[in-house]
Amino acid sequence: MSVEFDYKKALQKIPHKPGIYQYFDSENKLIYVGKAKDLRNRVSSYFVNDRMLNAKTRVLVSKIRDVKFTIVDSEIEALLLENNLIKEHQPRYNVMLKDDKTYPSIVIKNESFPRIYGTRKIIRDGSKYYGPYASVTMMKTMLEMIKGLYPLRTCNLALTDPNIKAGKFRVCLEYQIGNCKGPCEGLQSRADYESSIADIKNILKGNTGAVLKHIRDQITEAANNMDFEQAHKLKFKLDKLENYQSKSTVVSTILHDIDVVSIASDPKYAFVNYLKVSNGSIVQTQTIELKKKLDESDRELLELAIAEFRNRFESDAKEIVVPFEVEIDDSNIKFTVPKLGDKKKLLELSQKNVLFFKKSKLEQYEKLNPELRTERVLTQMQKDLHLSSPPRHIECFDNSNFQGKYPVSAMVVFKDGKPSKKDYRHFNVRTVEGPNDFATMKEVIGRRYGRVIEEQQPLPDLIIVDGGKGQLSSAVEVLKQLDIYHKVPIIGIAKRLEEIYYPNDSVPLYIDKKSESLKIIQHLRDEAHRFGITHHRKRRDKGTLVTELELIEGIGPKTAESLLKYFKSVKKIKEATKEDLLEIVNLKQAQALLSYFGKGE
Structure with a gap:
């Protein structure tokens, strides 16, 4: 302060x-x-x-x-x-609002006989703007439909009543080919032109029901007056507009004007989706990105985005559907957190859109800067596993034995979510006889962290033991003896259902199967298993051969290991001459070996 x-x-x-x-x-x-x-x-x-x-x-x-x-x-x-x-x-x-100034809108110009066209520039001159549209294609499709329904002028002439009466203008090619009704020469009345503009405004607002009713009334009137040519033209309009309406996302015939917003965020960014519903159809949708500055909450960001969207889309909807309660006190607006029904489906649609947008945006950022993915994944692991800090340094242990013999344990290390193979370690178990995973885990954990303490190395951010409550309890017991239990978090992972166990908690944690946190934990567990099995096979094979050599009179365990180390295999020992064997063993042992392998003198 x-x-x-x-x-x-x-x-x-x-x-x-x-x-x-x-x-x-x-x-x-x-x-x-x-x-x-x-x-x-x-x-x-x-x-x-x-x-x-x-x-x-x-x-x-x-x-x-x-x-x-x-x-x-x-x-x-x-x-x-x-x-x-x-x-x-x-x-x-x-919060940094990424303003979509480059998104196009449709403008109805504030002028005599208004023109309608697409623009990216907003001019505050009384003109009406509709949009912005998420894509140029969507906007052009709308303009093409309007052009087909209502022939309007495209010229920029000053079509004031005095200029028209003075005969200053002549119709152009657009009139000749039927794209304009010629208001410049007074061939189209102002009232008729403004009637078309009123219909177009309703269409752009999503209120096609009023326009359809108006066209049906005109068809009836034309038919009553025996003007079948006009009735046919109007029927063409009606069919085209009904076809357009059928392609819009109809939500419900009982929902009218409402706004829907939802949010998805991570530690640095938030994404908010907006749906504008009019007369049962989604007529506008957009997602914006917010860059956090002060660890703002989702509620604060959602409130900010609501103001932005209502301002941007000039929304006056009396109801806003939100994913959770917001603290906006306004008697003219009803905020709804739906539990079921059409509004709930709308909210789920909005959430689906915002999650997709978030995923694609973060993938873009992470391609440009891979460190962003590391930070995001570690932060998610911290959240999923209820840790006090991101687990940048993780050590995972797995035990192996063969019919109770040759017990070994493997430790693999991940740093910043990736294997750090230079830090991997094998442990040949010394104090355990027979298949006893609990005792093996005690020995290995004790040896590893006893040495870490002795050499004053940093403790990991997380310890994982491959196994359920039994292995976890054994590891915890040793950590307590070393007085580091409260200095490093430890969890166990059971293989069958990918259950995560915590000390002193009999109820396991289940992480989302699609979660990147679980994928990293599985990768750690699988890597520890692979590394342990590889070492175990080598030791088992070596142990089997050593046992065979020990059957020979005069050959003990140390001599057997020396022979294998020198000759590399039993096959080469069998092929060795007496002179070769004397390089390692004495004369009596050499004769015993030659005799055993059928080469005795």
């Missing part, structure tokens, strides 16, 4: 009212904008107990030299104002 900023004096001026607050640094630069139901309480929370703040927020607080505020009537107004200030000033410590 900075001593240069007298926050107590500043707080005296701040009321207990809803509004937005702005923090400025020593250069009077805006560094943070926030909203609050109670301005004084919210601002004071930054200064009263800095131990409750995370590291990034403490840095922000240290730079504050002034605070300003604006009172508003409701929290939704505070949201909108906060959103606009963030977009305009991009304060350093606020």
